Amino acid sequence: MTNIKSLSSQKNKKTLIAFSFILPNFVGFFLFTLIPVVFSLVLSFMEWDSFSKPKFIGFANFTKMIHDETFWISLKNTILYTIGVVPLTLICSLGLAILLNQKIRGMKFFRTAFFFPYVTSLVAIAVVWNMLFHPTMGPINQFLKIFMENPPGWTSSSDWALMAIVIVSVWRGMGYYMILYLAGLQGIPREIYEAASMDGANKWKQFVNVTLPSLRSTTFFVTIMLVINCFKIFDLVQVMTGGGPGRATNVLVYQIYNEAFVKFNFGYASAISLVLFVIVLSITIFQFKWNQVREKA
Template identity: 40%
Template sequence: MSAARRREALAGLAFVAPMLVLFLVFRIGPTLGAVFLSLTDYRLNGDWTFIGAGNYARLLDDRLFWEAFGVTALYTVLYVPMTVVLALGTAVLLHRTLWLRGFFRGLFFLPYVTSIVLAAVIWKWIYEVEDGLLNSVLGGLGLGPVDFLGSESLVLPSIAAASAWKGFGYSMLILLAGLQSVPREVTEAAVIDGANGWQRFRWVTLPLLRPVLFFVLVIEAIGAFQVFDAMYVMTAGGPVRASYSLVYFLYDSGFKFFDFGYACAVGLVLFLVVLVFSLIQRRLVGREVD
């Protein structure tokens, strides 16, 4: 390597070094620390004992862990399609709308930048049995009241709907950018061939949108598996742990019972679950991305 190339490489390394150090200290370091702690019985006073895979073996026999896993999986199945369909439908409407497009784009994105705690409090009031907005409307129609957050069968769909309202704006903007990148010549050729609106969307737009759709599915699935705030604020994991997620279980293990090694094991299992789920999505949805 010539001296000029060496100086150029060193200059580039100097520019990225601060971010690289921050990444190693605040990302890689804690991750490796969590892996180590998951192999120990670590307590709040700093005492620890190396137990190997003991925490993971304990997880396999922990009924509460499997209940939380089931709740998280069901929530993900409810939340991800709901959010993606809402985001895609809104993006299509905004893509075809020319009047006040910027205004509506900002309006639909506004819930995303709202605090999740504030959004959860608002939706908790909307779902209230006695004086909630939704039950007031249902009562006027002679259909209420409905205990949305107190019913084991309705609590997860209710939280998923509130979370979808909160989070769909980000995916909407990504999908809107993907729609705007679809070549106009392709859709015009489909029109000339006699394809109607649905046929153009199904056989032209949607396949070209596959890479963007895959990205949206992955980030929404990751967010769904990490759900905690909405359940903590709206239901505190109830009723009867019907909204007790894996992250809620991790939170209780680490910060309620101070079993940090066990909590780290839960976190790493959650990471592996998200990784496997993302690989499955890539197989099903993103197989033509490359």
């Protein structure tokens, strides 16, 4: 009987210790994620400027969104940004991973060098690239003047500003996703490549028939992460262009920031954030369903 009580006491003690480790995460999630999300959901049906008392207005914020030209421009810019960043990052990160998976001199240095931008301050990156993209004094346009008379205006041009942010985003992110692809490549058994080579498959056929199928799960994960991060883009836009020129780089999260902390229209900002959440959730669910269909095929 004493042994049973002792075992029960030890079990309860271990359970208590386990809960003590995970409790801070639960408290943090509850205070800094769950409560703000619920508050934002409620606030999307309100009119509130943070100074006066919240006023319930039903679906007026969502009705306003339908007729708000700036919202549709920011949604279009976000989609165009995503369309530009996702495939370019996938191609660049996979290409780098394949290149740096070879036995070459200085491999560790190059891996670190390509990963370094990801852990560098976004503000610092944006400031440096703004200097590089300067329309008259920037080294990029100084080089392009060798081949063309009028190089792009980049961040000062409404036609090129979004492309400039896409370029910086791909440059910054490809090192991180390269590491994920490297992990996937190193998990592919060499015997498969040897068997394919014995069957007469050249390097291209090995890439198409062995490498790509083996990296399907990695590519799926990378794509989901890229899409989510693209719809959350804010820092580079804020520092590099401020949503301009005009509204050329005004993306959804930047509009949420502008509505909430510039115009103090927290109700409308919450409504836009709710729509953004629904869009990202829908895209993620679609990607999961599509991946399941491909795996069954």
